[in-house]
Amino acid sequence: MIRNTGDLFCLLSRRGLRGLSLAVGLGASLCGHAASLDIDTEIAVIQAIGPEGRGNERAQMAVRRLEQADGDTLLRILAAMDEADGLGLNWLRATADVIVDRELSNGSRLPLEALGEFLLDVRHHPRARRYAYELIARLAPDATDRLLPGMINDPSVELRRDAVQRLVDQASSLESSGKNAGASLMFRQALGAARDVDQIESVAAGLRRLGREVDLPKHFGFLTHWNVIGPFDNTGRRGFAEVFPPENEIRLDAAYPGKGKSVTWQRLVTSDEYGMLDVNKAFGPLKEVTAYAYTEFESDEALPVEFRLGCKNAWKLWLNGELLFGRDEYHRGIRIDQYRVRGKMKAGKNVVLVKVCQNEQMEDWTVEWQFQLRVCDETGTAILAANRPATPMTEAKKRR
Amino acid sequence: MLKRFEETEQVMRRCILLFLSICALPIQGQDWKQFRGSDGSGILGHPALPAKLDMDEHVDWKQALPGRGLSSPIVVGDRVFVSCASGVNQDRLHVRCHAVSDGALMWERQFWATGRTMCHEKTSVAAPTPASDGSRVFVLFSSNDLFCLDLEGRLQWLRGLTADYPNASNSLGMASSPIVIGDTLVVQSENDSESFAVGIDADNGKNRWRMDRPKAANWTSPVVMDDAVSGKKLVILQSSKGVTAVDPASGEIAWNYADGASTIPSSVVAGGILLVPSNGITALRPRSADAEPEQLWRSSRLRPATPSPVVLGEHLYTVNQAGVVTCGSLKDGDRVWQLRLKGPFSGTPVGWGQYLYFVNEKGLLQVVDTETEEGEIVSQIDLGETVLCTPALVDGALFVRSDQHLWKIAE
Structure with a gap:
């Protein structure tokens, strides 16, 4: 268990995205914490819910039991999101919320270090990782500044969005100071990573202000x-x-x-x-x-x-x-x-x-x-055809 | 063996819920458990709040909200519940529980939308008002995500109605508020494509029944009224085609009125009369189960805009597009007076005694004394933010929400 935000910074900067293997074994190491509870069985019940409310009753009972587990079980619940559909994600999230609320109100420590490792493991479900990120941000608000720069191309569109926004803000700041070359480079970086329409529009406008071409249909x-x-x-x-x-x-x-x-x-x-x-x-x-x-x-x-x-x-x-x-x-x-x-x-x-x-x-x-x-793809990253024709000139360009 | 254990646990859980419901009974009169209150009228039958309101004196507390929404707050005992949606696509869904006394956040649950979140910029994914049976809250979003939580925030069950019915959505957004009748939750998910109403078992979230509904966008909410013969509760489903009375437990149609109705303001029930936004306002008195209801009167001069009609004493009140309140006689629909308020309005007024509380879209709360000759604005509070919700009114307090805040206005 790490003791403060500084420890988390050290851990994350030291291990970066290479320390992923640690998280793989995490689930196994946590098994012993809730011996009386067959966590895998309860999680499987939640993952098995079907359409039209099928499995709701069993899921509810499973969740009641999981909610009794200690804070370390949180990581296993988040990992279970990897195999859950949209409804299962919400069941698991609600379970995690109850555990977090209880542990925090009891003054217990949550496994911040393990949450950091979980966050950095891009094989986990993007939403589970976002959950981990938000929990870290809640427990150690300063950590986000260290984490976000490495998430510019993250599979989680929510994490990526925050990372892109930092670049956009920095680019805008450079532009305001008249440092157009630097601003242009940062806008370019931001555009390459941006997936949300509002950010893409904002970045494209910035680049065009600086006289740069942007091929939005291709992007x-x-x-x-x-x-x-x-x-x-x-x-x-x-x-x-x-x-x-x-x-x-x-x-x-x-x-x-x-x-x-x-x-x-x-x-x-x-x-x-x-x-x-x-x-x-x-x-x-x-x-x-x-x-x-x-x-x-x-x-x-x-x-x-x-x-x-x-x-x-x-x-x-x-x-x-x-x-x-x-x-x-x-x-x-x-x-x-x-x-x-x-x-x-x-x-x-x-x-x-x-x-x-x-x-x-x-x-x-x-x-x-x-x-x-x-x-x-599912993050919104364009998949271009091998036979994609050149982007047609816009009417405005033709007029120029 | 496992099955028997689970069955026993189910029975125990139901017993606990029943016990909790019984425990909650003494305070139910003070609750505001769904859109337009526990009885869907928007009116409290006893003194609730002063008519002369003052910003400094009566704004008891104000709490920041994490996302947008125009759903009404609801109140159960010492808790006020409100839904919000956040994120660039409003795909993070929030259910929040605040303490009535000081507004402190007691708990919050967040979920990810599983259905479409596109909606008109004026509305929000958190448009439908939650409903409660006193021991649980049922929270629906425009994305067709439906959650049942107990009062402590523990998830009881959930549904993704768009996952089940993939074309059930409206690109302008959905807004119909669910209603709980006994142990059935009724949801109208009506749109141009896969349009339906469903009766859901409040204990487990499964369908009791599901019926096809007219393929047309519809933002109205169901209301409850008693069957004219048996006295049994019926749920009234309104649409562009008219209204249909349905047994909430079985989904069987009791009677039908097919002369069209509005798709935005909802009907209201008063004294066994159903007042439908249809050709203005049409007053219907249900007859036997298999007969069309009797039309008592119809008034095009009482035509409501977005806010639903409300009945106070012997009169019906509607608000038009220009913000003009029209008072009509409940007996024959004749117009009694009109009063121009500062509009426009999206939320429905609420009230008690002789007073109605209107909040316009700019956040101006206007209190109208309806017993003066032409109606009179007796006080105003400017909340200073866009307010599109219908307020919640309980003994001594009015709750209003915007995209940013939840207010308690109290004695």
Whole structure:
């Protein structure tokens, strides 16, 4: 058990990210502290909860028993988050909270050193590590300044965000002092690490103030080059469910009966900084219509990805012919990363197909028929296609 | 053997909960256990708070909150509970318990949102008001995350309704507040896509029933009223299609009113009459279980904006978009008077006796004496922050929250 914040600083700076192996054995060393309690069994009960409340009763009993454990059990509960889903994470978090509250109100010491080791082990669940970080920050507030600089590329987006913010603040300070070269370098560093949209926007603005170029579509991983076909009928919003030919075959030279006319594929490229593909630009501001957008994504390897989509129209998304998700909501708002959909890219060519539907509403704010789609990992880091074309010039750049 | 042990433990736990509920009974009259109070009226039946309020004299305490929210605080015994959401995407969910006496934080639990947190910038992920049965609190967020905690902050069960029903969300945000009736928690998760209402076993979080609901965004909250024949409690579900009365235990539909209703202000019950924000306000008296309710009157002049209607004595009060309060007769819906307040309002007024307490979106608390000829503002307190919540009112105290603070205003 370390005695003060200084000890923690020493420990963390000495071991840095190399001292990870210590944490691996931590769980085993702590087993003996709660001999009467089969912690693994209780944790397994929590990890086994199912949909629609299945397992809630057993989880509740398991949690009641775990809450009796001593402070050292905290690390095992946090480690158990590695194997938990979103609901399990919350069960375990609530359990940890009760133990922490009790130990602190009893004046007991929490295993600060072990928490530090746990935090530095990037193999643990990002949320468990964030929990450890916040607990350390609560117990030893000065420690955060030492910890954050090493977290600029952390798998935890929350930890990374705080680390990026330090860089942004430092860059802004340099810029204010007229030290533009230094500011530019720090902004560049921050941009490379930033994953939250608000930080990316702020950093990009800083770089542009300093006359630097920023390729936001590439940074985000937006898909910008598409083939689109439409309009198909969506009268009465029935087109969302109706299967039109592009759902069965992709033949870019084909013509199909559409809404009131024969329709063919056409090229549509977006130069929008946030990858917005304005379908109205291809077909005009139509109502009660459906269109499809198709693109190919060359991947060097098979890998899991997240498709992150923003859309205020009803939509469906397919990867290599498999429907990943669809949603029939219209004009309730749009933002980057509004929907996160998991998919598995295969090595080589992958086919991405989006169906985007426009409804019957006639208000000014219902004109938009558009979407933005990017490919990234679960932290939001862009995954770029091997065949990614150069980012199209924005309208502003073209004018220049 | 293990199963028997668990069953025994379950029975013991239920007995303890029952015992705790019984212990809590004497103080239940002072509680404010859900959106618009324990009976959903927004009104206390006995003196609660002075009409003449003063900032220096009556702001008892003010506590900082760690995140945004427009859910109402609720009060159970000596504790006030409030939900918040923090983080750049509001995906950190907070449930806090403060001491009524001095505002001290008794405990806080934080959770990670498992559903979508996108919402309109004016609202928040912490929009639905928690509910309590006196021994537990049920806290729902716009992300469709639902938590049941005991009064000491120990998690009893949880649900991720978006994990169960992946298209149950609204990109503008959800706001319907759950309601607990007996041992069933009723949640309306109504939206344009996967729209449903569900009766959840308050003991274990499992569905007792689930019904499809109109596919349309809906921010209204359920209310309770007695069945006209059996006297049994029914839960009233409001939507753009109208209102549906449902047996909370089984989910069976008792009766239906299909002439449309608002999707923002919620209905209120007074004296066996259901006052629905429908074509203005429509007063309905339920009849037998299989018959449509009798329409007593309808008034387009009482049309409410965001705040729900409230009944005080023989009158109904609504607030329109311009901040004008309209007093209508409960008997026939005729307009009695109108009073312009400083608006706009998102929260519903609460009150007792002849007084109504309105808090506008700028944080200005205005107390209206409803028994003067045209209604009169008798005092004001400027809290100085954006307030979108409906206050909680208990004996001697009013609780208001903003994105930053929780206030107790007291004698």
